[in-house]
Amino acid sequence: MTDQYAVIGNPITHSKSPLIHRMFAQQTGQDMSYVAVEAPLGGFAATIERLRAEGYKGCNVTVPFKFEAFQLCNQLTGRASAAHAVNTLLFEDGKILGDNTDGAGLIADIEQNLGCKLLFRKVLLMGAGGAAHGVIWQLFNAGASIVVANRTVDKAQQLAAEFASYGTVFASSYEALAGKQFDVVINATSSSLSDALPPLPCGIFVPHALAYDMMYGKQTPFLKFAQEQGAERLADGLGMLAEQAAEAFNKWRGVRPDTQAVLEELRRIP
Numbered sequence: 001m002t003d004q005y006a007v008i009g010n011p012i013t014h015s016k017s018p019l020i021h022r023m024f025a026q027q028t029g030q031d032m033s034y035v036a037v038e039a040p041l042g043g044f045a046a047t048i049e050r051l052r053a054e055g056y057k058g059c060n061v062t063v064p065f066k067f068e069a070f071q072l073c074n075q076l077t078g079r080a081s082a083a084h085a086v087n088t089l090l091f092e093d094g095k096i097l098g099d100n101t102d103g104a105g106l107i108a109d110i111e112q113n114l115g116c117k118l119l120f121r122k123v124l125l126m127g128a129g130g131a132a133h134g135v136i137w138q139l140f141n142a143g144a145s146i147v148v149a150n151r152t153v154d155k156a157q158q159l160a161a162e163f164a165s166y167g168t169v170f171a172s173s174y175e176a177l178a179g180k181q182f183d184v185v186i187n188a189t190s191s192s193l194s195d196a197l198p199p200l201p202c203g204i205f206v207p208h209a210l211a212y213d214m215m216y217g218k219q220t221p222f223l224k225f226a227q228e229q230g231a232e233r234l235a236d237g238l239g240m241l242a243e244q245a246a247e248a249f250n251k252w253r254g255v256r257p258d259t260q261a262v263l264e265e266l267r268r269i270p
């Protein structure tokens, strides 16, 4: 029987995950299906129960359910428990196992696809919400030295305090970044969704800097600003999306798909 998988979110209609996983399955010859499922707000746990009862093998979880997924798991990987968020579930032996592949996806895109090693690099992580939480542990793991900036500085301070034992991390307001420079600036805020730009001061990019927006699909105000400010390399979050999916696929199927071919295809499709 074909093994069934799904991505669960709300809204979910625009998700590229079904397309990506179907391409991975075809490429690796895996007999599996992958569909998008919209769970009602407040109905995430019931949706998971239904999928398990129907014999699904696992699923991806996206906004706004990653924290609920984290709470629902019987067992977590280290990176999922550090992130307090789960984007990949495996249903096995009557248990729900949770992982978080977002951070690994980001690092793979930055280091392998974009060729930018993070060891000892000065990284500015903008945002202190779920998206920032999901990737910070992995940034430490890659050896980056991190400043977290957030509009609400308290939240940046909380995030920095939570992860202080893993490596060098400072919390900052946006104004206090004036005069500082970074090798890599990552937008993990939701500002791009509303076409807004976090209040970054000018001059924060070193000349060869990488500006990375975790959003994808359009040129964001942040990437436009970074280009105007002379950042040499600009990247949207499509590579991270493909890489986190590959990591989840590998967890489920024990096969690592080739993300390059899939990324090229994704960039061709509007």
Ligand code: ATR
Pocket: 126, 127, 128, 129, 130, 131, 132, 150, 151, 152, 153, 155, 188, 189, 190, 191, 196, 197, 198, 199
């Ligand atoms: P997500 O899961 O996408 O991270 P979230 O947990 O609601 O969503 O967090 C949104 C993040 O984007 C927060 O860090 C928020 O900053 P505040 O904590 O100060 O609200 C940030 N954010 C949203 N819009 C922003 C904007 N226009 N400029 C700067 N930061 C913004």
